[in-house]
Amino acid sequence: xxxxxxxxxxxxxxxxxxxxxxxxxxxxxxxxxxxxxxxxxxxxxxxxxxxxxxxxxxxxxxxxxxxxxxxxxxxxxxxxxxxxxxxxxxxxxxxxxxxxxxxxxxxx
Amino acid sequence: xxxxxxxxxxxxxxxxxxxxxxxxxxxxxxxxxxxxxxxxxxxxxxxxxxxxxxxxxxxxxxxxxxxxxxxxxxxxxxxxxxxxxxxxxxxxxxxxxxxxxxxxxxxxxxxxxxxxxxx
Numbered sequence: 230x231x232x233x234x235x236x237x238x239x240x241x242x243x244x245x246x247x248x249x250x251x252x253x254x255x256x257x258x259x260x261x262x263x264x265x266x267x268x269x270x271x272x273x274x275x276x277x278x279x280x281x282x283x284x285x286x287x288x289x290x291x292x293x294x295x296x297x298x299x300x301x302x303x304x305x306x307x308x309x310x311x312x313x314x315x316x317x318x319x320x321x322x323x324x325x326x327x328x329x330x331x332x333x334x335x336x337x
Numbered sequence: 338x339x340x341x342x343x344x345x346x347x348x349x350x351x352x353x354x355x356x357x358x359x360x361x362x363x364x365x366x367x368x369x370x371x372x373x374x375x376x377x378x379x380x381x382x383x384x385x386x387x388x389x390x391x392x393x394x395x396x397x398x399x400x401x402x403x404x405x406x407x408x409x410x411x412x413x414x415x416x417x418x419x420x421x422x423x424x425x426x427x428x429x430x431x432x433x434x435x436x437x438x439x440x441x442x443x444x445x446x447x448x449x450x451x452x453x454x455x456x
Contacts, residue, residue, distance in 0.1 A: 263442035265382075272432055272449055273382065278442035285444075316382055320441055324396040328382040 231255050231319050235329035241337040244307050250332045252300040252317035261321035264293055264302045267331075268313045276315075277302065304334075312336050339363035339445055341433050346450030353423050353454070359416040359433030359447055367391075367411035370436035372443060373418050375429035375452075385431070386418065389439075401427075423454045 232255040242248045252262070260280040265273040275284040277293035280300060290305040304311055317329040345357040359371070373385040386407040387396040395407055406419040416433050430451050434443035 261441075265443075267382075272446035273443075274446070275437070275442055275444045278437060278444075284442075318382075318442065323440070324384075324387065325398050326384050328384070330381045
């Protein structure tokens with residue numbers, strides 16, 4: 230089973246600033262990596278798939294990069310609605326496909 | 338509107354059973370692979386089970402293998418999860434989620450249904 234490790238666990242950033250979230254895989258997942266956003270009481274929402282392709286309707290301030298074992302989600306200028314928990318997921322080797330433990334992005 | 342709506346959650350005693358349903362609308366359900374994903378209170382996401390578009394290929398997480406059964410009825414645009422021998426650690430919100438394409442990211446999620454296993 231591939232283990233996904235996200236860092237940091239919590240990230241405090243001011244609105245308008247840039248946020249950088251990291252995700253590491255225990256072995257290569259090629260570019261088969263997705264990012265999800267989850268707000269309290271809501272289902273996860275797909276942001277990025279294929280490591281760098283934005284899902285339908287996702288604003289351009291969200292970008293993904295990386296391949297192999299190291300991945301990054303960048304939010305270029307934080308809006309109030311972006312404060313949430315973010316999860317990465319690998320779908321290269323499954324079952325099981327596996328999620329990271331999440332990064333909580335909070336307002337500084 | 339593309340939509341998934343779960344139902345069937347509730348409170349059940351340890352060792353009991355529950356059947357979850359997920360109703361799909363707004364897309365050709367029979368063309369998509371589907372999954373169940375769960376989230377324990379205050380915890381992260383855990384994939385539970387996968388079923389191919391025809392129902393011929395099924396996978397389970399080790400934590401539920403032998404206790405849970407996934408199925409689908411393409412004529413009714415519905416996905417199911419039969420959960421037997423429930424344990425306290427099965428307590429979670431259960432989401433149904435659509436594969437974007439086969440063995441890919443999950444692009445559509447339901448709102449979730451809560452399952453609580455407690456005496």
